[in-house]
Amino acid sequence: MKKVILFLFSRLNFITFLLLELLCIWLIFSTNPYQSAAFFNSSNAMSGNALDLANNTKGYLKLKDINDQLVAENAVLLKLLSNNKLTKDEMTALGIDTIYVSKFSFVAAKVINSSTANFKNYLTINKGTSDNLLPGMGVVCKEGIVGKIKACSKNFSTITSILNKENLVSCKLKRSNALGTLRWDGIDPKNAKMLYVARHLVVRMGDTIVTSEQNSVFPEGEMVGVIKKFKVKGDESFYNIEVELSTDFSTLNYVYVVKNKLKFQLDSLESVSTFENNENK
Amino acid sequence: MVQSGFGLIFYMALQLLWVKDFAFFNVAFCFIYISILISLPLDLSMPLLMLFAFVLGISVDIFYDTLGIHAAACVALTFFRPGIIRLLTPLGGYDDDVQISIRTMGISWYSIYVLVLVFVHLSIIFFLEAGGFHYFYWTLAKIFASLLFTSFMIIALQYLFFSNAKR
Numbered sequence: 416m417k418k419v420i421l422f423l424f425s426r427l428n429f430i431t432f433l434l435l436e437l438l439c440i441w442l443i444f445s446t447n448p449y450q451s452a453a454f455f456n457s458s459n460a461m462s463g464n465a466l467d468l469a470n471n472t473k474g475y476l477k478l479k480d481i482n483d484q485l486v487a488e489n490a491v492l493l494k495l496l497s498n499n500k501l502t503k504d505e506m507t508a509l510g511i512d513t514i515y516v517s518k519f520s521f522v523a524a525k526v527i528n529s530s531t532a533n534f535k536n537y538l539t540i541n542k543g544t545s546d547n548l549l550p551g552m553g554v555v556c557k558e559g560i561v562g563k564i565k566a567c568s569k570n571f572s573t574i575t576s577i578l579n580k581e582n583l584v585s586c587k588l589k590r591s592n593a594l595g596t597l598r599w600d601g602i603d604p605k606n607a608k609m610l611y612v613a614r615h616l617v618v619r620m621g622d623t624i625v626t627s628e629q630n631s632v633f634p635e636g637e638m639v640g641v642i643k644k645f646k647v648k649g650d651e652s653f654y655n656i657e658v659e660l661s662t663d664f665s666t667l668n669y670v671y672v673v674k675n676k677l678k679f680q681l682d683s684l685e686s687v688s689t690f691e692n693n694e695n696k
Numbered sequence: 697m698v699q700s701g702f703g704l705i706f707y708m709a710l711q712l713l714w715v716k717d718f719a720f721f722n723v724a725f726c727f728i729y730i731s732i733l734i735s736l737p738l739d740l741s742m743p744l745l746m747l748f749a750f751v752l753g754i755s756v757d758i759f760y761d762t763l764g765i766h767a768a769a770c771v772a773l774t775f776f777r778p779g780i781i782r783l784l785t786p787l788g789g790y791d792d793d794v795q796i797s798i799r800t801m802g803i804s805w806y807s808i809y810v811l812v813l814v815f816v817h818l819s820i821i822f823f824l825e826a827g828g829f830h831y832f833y834w835t836l837a838k839i840f841a842s843l844l845f846t847s848f849m850i851i852a853l854q855y856l857f858f859s860n861a862k863r
Contacts, residue, residue, distance in 0.1 A: 442764030532719035
């Protein structure tokens with residue numbers, strides 16, 4: 416026993432090295448959501464405040480650009496508003512489902528930290544649980560979709576960007592309603608791949624891609640991008656589609672968090688039906 | 697002691713609040729905080745130094761949302777550093793308690809030392825981040841572009857601010 420202890424002690428450097436590296440590897444590859452949600456990400460109060468401070472200081476240099484973006488966005492919203500001046504009674508008369516129309520609400524937030532050049536990119540925004548944000552909510556901007564909330568602290572949230580190999584988004588071709596899955600390929604922040612579009616469907620250059628109704632994160636029909644090029648190889652059953660993303664992640668300043676008021680109902684319904692399916696088996 | 701404490705805060709603030717956003721052509725990153733690790737004293741006990749490197753790496757990871765990756769690279773760098781110094785030192789060697797800086801070692805020795813250590817560090821970071829070798833050439837491009845950028849920044853800052861300081 417004494418010899419073992421002496422041996423371990425003589426290799427103390429190497430053993431410390433091994434233990435620390437194993438701890439790191441565990442942190443990197445563990446899929447336990449709690450360990451990442453709790454403290455160790457950019458939304459924790461300390462890093463959030465530091466990033467906010469840095470962003471505020473740098474923000475002064477970008478004020479003109481931010482202003483231009485907001486003015487352009489206001490113009491679009493005003494136009495939408497003038498097209499959609501329906502009261503609740505009119506909607507009922509027209510047979511529009513008022514629950515569906517008011518299903519989503521939006522919370523505006525400022526991006527205080529973002530990256531586009533890594534293999535897994537994240538953003539940090541300056542709103543958190545005190546604005547009733549929760550992990551799993553979708554994030555969009557004027558041009559298109561941005562990502563999904565990964566973790567929240569009181570005043571900050573970390574967002575898994577769609578420029579992240581692990582973030583898959585269900586989307587469809589606007590023209591033909593053909594469903595597919597959007598996945599970023601890890602290199603170019605302007606392009607992504609649309610997977611699983613069957614080859615018997617008609618696909619055209621420049622087709623618009625929007626989010627599909629098969630997700631509870633984003634509203635249906637949120638802009639994703641346009642088809643830049645596509646090809647299908649000899650015996651493959653799916654197209655290889657390259658999508659030019661409509662969101663410009665390098666100039667992202669303000670984003671909107673999507674709150675789906677029916678998500679809770681939808682999720683509980685889905686879990687009930689999965690449960691029943693399992694019972695029937 | 698006061699000077700190294702100042703250096704720690706200076707480099708971390710520079711890294712996390714400003715240099716973090718740099719990504720030239722999407723390949724060249726600047727990890728200026730490595731400067732802290734490569735100028736750690738050599739006469740402290742290794743487990744202690746590695747623990748310090750681990751904490752430093754985790755703090756960087758929190759800001760980059762890459763939990764564990766920078767920490768793994770920092771610990772490895774600290775572990776391999778004495779070996780690399782022994783390789784670079786001519787036969788007969790220097791004293792054990794020599795402090796490594798441009799002033800004591802000369803700029804050419806120091807540059808090679810920085811290049812080797814930063815290369816080890818960046819290789820670990822980028823291959824861990826890619827999760828393997830499927831983006832091999834792209835990862836390699838990132839490593840070499842960032843190696844030039846980071847090493848240049850480290851040497852330049854050391855030369856400007858810390859080379860004529862008394863120890």
